[in-house]
Amino acid sequence: MKNQYYDIPFNPKLIGNKDHPEHYCHKCNGRNIIWNVDNKLWNAVMGNHSDILCPICFIELAEAKGIKPAAWRLSCEGNWPEKGI
Numbered sequence: 001m002k003n004q005y006y007d008i009p010f011n012p013k014l015i016g017n018k019d020h021p022e023h024y025c026h027k028c029n030g031r032n033i034i035w036n037v038d039n040k041l042w043n044a045v046m047g048n049h050s051d052i053l054c055p056i057c058f059i060e061l062a063e064a065k066g067i068k069p070a071a072w073r074l075s076c077e078g079n080w081p082e083k084g085i
């Protein structure tokens with residue numbers, strides 16, 4: 001199966017799992033992860049709307065509103081195993 005937009009193999013890991021509303025993006029139906037941004041940025045992008053978005057869709061909306069930082073930062077929240085690093 002091919003992706004509908006690009007001539008690359010379809011990747012099933014990018015499909016959202018509908019077993020829970022937060023497991024898929026309500027904009028693109030792609031996989032969603034547990035993530036957050038600070039309230040100031042969320043409100044600047046989303047205004048009064050509340051929705052469940054994947055990080056990519058959130059970034060697309062932010063950039064459409066002129067919020068275009070040099071880079072987006074990915075970080076861990078909470079404990080994570082540091083073994084082997």
Ligand SMILES: [Zn+2]
Binds near residue numbers: 030
């Ligand atoms: Zn999405």
